[in-house]
Amino acid sequence: MKPRQRAWVFLVAMGGLAAFYLWGLTGLPGFGNYPGPYGDIINRIAVGQTNATGVVSAVNFEYRGFDTVGEEFILFVAAAGVATVLRHLRGEREHAARDEAVGRDVPPTSEAVRMTALILTGPTVVMGWYLASHAQTSPSGGFQGGVVLATAFVLVYLSGRYLAFERISPVDITDAVEAVGAGSFAAIGLSAVGLGLAYLTNFLPLGTVPGAVSSSGTIALISFFVGVEVGAAFILIVSELLEQTLLIRQGSQ
Amino acid sequence: MSPAHSLAVVTPYTVTPGLMDTLQVTILVLVAAGATAVVLIRVPARQVIALSAYGLLLAVLFMVFQAPDVTLSELTVGAVALPVLLLLTLAKVKGREK
Numbered sequence A: 001m002k003p004r005q006r007a008w009v010f011l012v013a014m015g016g017l018a019a020f021y022l023w024g025l026t027g028l029p030g031f032g033n034y035p036g037p038y039g040d041i042i043n044r045i046a047v048g049q050t051n052a053t054g055v056v057s058a059v060n061f062e063y064r065g066f067d068t069v070g071e072e073f074i075l076f077v078a079a080a081g082v083a084t085v086l087r088h089l090r091g092e093r094e095h096a097a098r099d100e101a102v103g104r105d106v107p108p109t110s111e112a113v114r115m116t117a118l119i120l121t122g123p124t125v126v127m128g129w130y131l132a133s134h135a136q137t138s139p140s141g142g143f144q145g146g147v148v149l150a151t152a153f154v155l156v157y158l159s160g161r162y163l164a165f166e167r168i169s170p171v172d173i174t175d176a177v178e179a180v181g182a183g184s185f186a187a188i189g190l191s192a193v194g195l196g197l198a199y200l201t202n203f204l205p206l207g208t209v210p211g212a213v214s215s216s217g218t219i220a221l222i223s224f225f226v227g228v229e230v231g232a233a234f235i236l237i238v239s240e241l242l243e244q245t246l247l248i249r250q251g252s253q
Numbered sequence B: 001m002s003p004a005h006s007l008a009v010v011t012p013y014t015v016t017p018g019l020m021d022t023l024q025v026t027i028l029v030l031v032a033a034g035a036t037a038v039v040l041i042r043v044p045a046r047q048v049i050a051l052s053a054y055g056l057l058l059a060v061l062f063m064v065f066q067a068p069d070v071t072l073s074e075l076t077v078g079a080v081a082l083p084v085l086l087l088l089t090l091a092k093v094k095g096r097e098k
Helices: A003-026 A037-050 A055-063 A065-086 A111-133 A142-158 A162-168 A171-194 A218-246 B003-007 B017-040 B044-064 B068-097
Strands: A092-094 A248-250
Touching: A037 A055, A055 A065, A055 A218, A065 A171, A065 A218, A111 A142, A111 A218, A142 A162, A142 A218, A142 B068, A162 A218, A171 A218, A218 B068, B017 B044, B044 B068
Parallel strands: none
Antiparallel strands: A092 A248
């Protein structure tokens, strides 16, 4: 195809897309005008039904809990896929950890980076723990908390201690922790079935004070296990990539 | 004014609707500029840093539009986790090119 013809095909396609897009935009509700009943109903009943003031978490782990199980296992499978693809392929051999950047000597980690990483590690752990354990009270949740917890481990690596990173997150244990996190979510749902209720029914006592840390029954519990799963999954993915980058070189001879 | 505004509780920290509009327009423009910058930067390593900054802008956007849960997700994933994974991948690919 000549460039001129190609340009025509592109213009026609783009014109069609733009027309449909604009047509679609005209059918949208006005800015800030939510038309559906679902959100309004949830806003009215969620706190009373679940004792969770973090209504988004109530939706994620209770009303749409089944969707969240699916999302959970998407991440689980993704982490497993990364691990499978990146784990020692045949023909690869391990070297001692070293910087593989092209065209420069191995630079020592600067004191500024080390200090910042060390100072941030503790607060990051606290922040991640707080987020993962307060889904029922305020905007937070296991997913965000888990990623923040994983970030703390990456900070340990950034502080120039790859070996320490490896020691505090051995792959076998990370694997197991991830499986426990994901499995527990599914198991909480099955426990409800065992009690003769629908899958993922909130069967634990909801507590008396809405928004208390101890309130909301399975919502808080599920959020905690999601935090465990997500944290372990991210640590696993990062450590597999780090290992690839630092340790394994393709056997060329 | 949508019906939602009638539910608003006025506190000493309440932002007037006019200021809120200004904030929303400002952050929308910044996000559009950030997205364009990420696409236009051609050096992968710099692009990742720009992507991280863009993640931060998106997080502010979600905050301004009153979605704090999504803000937290975007902060952790868009501004931190995704750039870290991309940087590691870049380092690996460069090591192999040698």
